[in-house]
Each structure stands twice: as structure tokens, then as C-alpha cells.
Amino acid sequence: MLTALLIMAAIALVLGAALGFASIRFKVVGDPLVEKIDAILPQTQCGQCGYPGCKPYAQAIANGEADINQCPPGGEEGIRKLADLLGREFKPLSEEFGVEKPKAVARIDEQTCIGCTLCIQACPVDAIVGAAKQMHTVVEPLCTGCELCVAPCPVDCITMEPVAETVETWKWKYPVIEIRKRA
Amino acid sequence: MAEMINVEVTYALPQRHELVKLVLPAEATVADAIEASGLLARYPDIELDKRNKVGIFAKLVRLDAALRDRDRVEIYRPLIADPKLVRKKRAEEGKVMKKGGGEAGED
Numbered sequence: 009m010l011t012a013l014l015i016m017a018a019i020a021l022v023l024g025a026a027l028g029f030a031s032i033r034f035k036v037v038g039d040p041l042v043e044k045i046d047a048i049l050p051q052t053q054c055g056q057c058g059y060p061g062c063k064p065y066a067q068a069i070a071n072g073e074a075d076i077n078q079c080p081p082g083g084e085e086g087i088r089k090l091a092d093l094l095g096r097e098f099k100p101l102s103e104e105f106g107v108e109k110p111k112a113v114a115r116i117d118e119q120t121c122i123g124c125t126l127c128i129q130a131c132p133v134d135a136i137v138g139a140a141k142q143m144h145t146v147v148e149p150l151c152t153g154c155e156l157c158v159a160p161c162p163v164d165c166i167t168m169e170p171v172a173e174t175v176e177t178w179k180w181k182y183p184v185i186e187i188r189k190r191a
Numbered sequence: 192m193a194e195m196i197n198v199e200v201t202y203a204l205p206q207r208h209e210l211v212k213l214v215l216p217a218e219a220t221v222a223d224a225i226e227a228s229g230l231l232a233r234y235p236d237i238e239l240d241k242r243n244k245v246g247i248f249a250k251l252v253r254l255d256a257a258l259r260d261r262d263r264v265e266i267y268r269p270l271i272a273d274p275k276l277v278r279k280k281r282a283e284e285g286k287v288m289k290k291g292g293g294e295a296g297e298d
Contacts, residue, residue, distance in 0.1 A: 115205075116205075118205060118271050118272075119271055119272055120272055120277060121270060121271075121272060122270065122272060122274035122277050122278070123270050123274065124274075125249060128249045129249075134248065134263070136249075137201055137203040137249075137265045137267070138249060138265075138267060139244070139246040139249050139250060139251045139265070139267055140251065141270060141274070142244055142246075142251070142267035142268065142269065142270065143267060143268040143269060143270050143271070145203035145204065145205065145208075145268070146203075147201065147203050147208045147210070148208060149208065149210075163277055163278075163281065164286075
């Protein structure tokens with residue numbers, strides 16, 4: 009009887025110590041909700057939501073300061089995912105922040121680029137390779153299509169080109185079931 | 192083991208982009224990184240220090256410049272347009288040159 013008690017007590021102590029150690033050693037830094045919201049956002053860092061990037065917007069949503077329908081690049085699909093995650097009602101994209109557009113990437117017209125670096129300074133994701141008086145080039149896989157480089161260009165040589173849907177870029181669309189025929 | 196740093200070497204063409212990730216010893220220079228990337232063999236038309244200049248994150252550097260962890264070494268291509276001519280042409284067409292932010296005058 010006494011041995012059994014002692015063994016159980018010993019096991020309880022060991023497991024307790026192990027749990028205590030784990031909670032200190034593997035402490036999760038930061039708010040996991042912010043991380044989850046940030047993972048849904050498109051990471052364009054475009055600032056159309058009114059916050060200086062996707063992470064600050066995620067922070068604002070988590071704190072209840074911002075609504076979930078302020079992200080035009082994320083579009084309807086993004087809002088639906090956010091609504092699911094946060095257990096809120098879906099609401100259409102707020103027009104105040106922009107409209108949903110097909111994903112595009114920036115392209116620089118090499119005949120006109122004067123190598124001024126203004127677009128490089130504007131790019132939030134370092135997707136433009138170039139330096140003063142050198143040709144600037146958009147690295148397409150890095151470009152998020154945020155359009156922040158278009159306005160600063162003094163010679164208007166940057167255009168946004170929609171990305172054609174290929175096998176690599178195709179994604180499952182959110183299923184749309186029409187309950188009533190649209191008028 | 193000597194300290195290692197992670198760097199990237201990139202060479203961007205309008206339709207093709209090369210981005211080579213490298214792990215180099217901490218004392219490596221820009222020239223070492225480009226040599227190790229193998230881009231010179233794949234693109235024989237790169238002429239370092241003559242036609243093509245190099246830099247790290249949009250700042251021109253010399254080939255013997257030291258690297259830091261997570262640097263992106265960039266091989267640039269020369270401009271096609273002459274900046275002076277482009278500006279002149281725009282001025283003749285009556286377009287305003289704007290500076291960062293794009294607020295100066297609508298065209």
C-alpha cells in the first residue's frame with residue numbers, strides 16, 4: 009500500500025516538474041491569434057487597409073480596432089477565412105479601402121527607366137533589383153502586386169500586368185452556391 | 192568550424208530571374224559570392240566591373256566589399272535609356288516630373 013502511494017506521488021512529482029519545465033522552455037512568444045490572422049492576409053504589405061503592413065493590420069483586427077473587410081488584395085475569400093477564424097459574420101469588402109482586382113505584378117519598361125531608385129525605396133518586399141543609374145528590374149516571384157511603386161516613378165515606366173492563370177498559380181475558388189436566382 | 196553567413200546572389204532579366212542562396216564563410220567578399228553562385232558561367236555576357244555593376248540591396252558596392260549575414264548581392268544591368276534625354280522628352284511633351292509620392296501635378 010505504502011509503495012503504491014510512494015510510486016504515484018513520485019510519478020506526480022516527475023510529471024509536474026516536466027510540465028513546469030515545458031511551459032517555461034517552450035513558451036509561445038507573441039499572440040497566436042495575430043499570427044493566425046497574419047497567415048490569412050495576403051502579405052502584399054500594400055497599406056490599403058490603412059495600416060503600415062499586414063502584421064499591424066492583423067494586430068489591429070485581434071485588438072478589435074479594425075474590421076475584417078479592409079483588405080482589397082485578400083478579397084472576398086480572405087474576408088471569409090477571417091470571418092471563419094474569428095467566428096464573425098461575413099461582410100463584403102469595404103469600398104472605402106479599394107476594390108478587389110486580379111493579382112498583378114509590376115513591370116518596368118526598360119526603354120524608359122532612368123535608374124532613379126524611387127520605386128525601390130517604395131517597394132515593401134524588396135522585389136525590385138537595381139541601384140542608382142542601373143537598370144531596375146521587378147523580380148516577379150517576389151512582387152506582391154501592391155502598386156506602391158507605380159506612383160513614385162517620375163517617368164511613368166511601371167505598369168501593372170495581371171498574372172495569367174497557369175497550372176502553378178491556379179487556386180481552389182471558394183464554392184459559390186446560388187440559393188436564389190439573381191434578379 | 193568557421194562562422195558562416197547566408198547570402199543571396201541575384202541577377203534579374205525582364206523575363207528571367209536568378210536568385211541563388213549561398214552559405215559562405217564570414218570573411219567572404221562580394222566577388223566570392225558571385226563566383227560561388229555560378230551565375231558567371233550561366234550568363235557569359237555578365238562583365239563585372241565594366242558593363243555590369245554590383246551592389247547590396249540597391250546600394251552600389253565594390254567587388255571587394257565585405258558581406259554581412261542575409262545580404263542580397265545584386266548584379267545590375269546598364270540603363271537602356273539616357274536619363275537626360277528621357278527628362279528632356281517629357282519636358283517637351285509638357286509632362287511634369289514628379290518626385291516620390293506622385294503628388295506634384297497631374298498629367
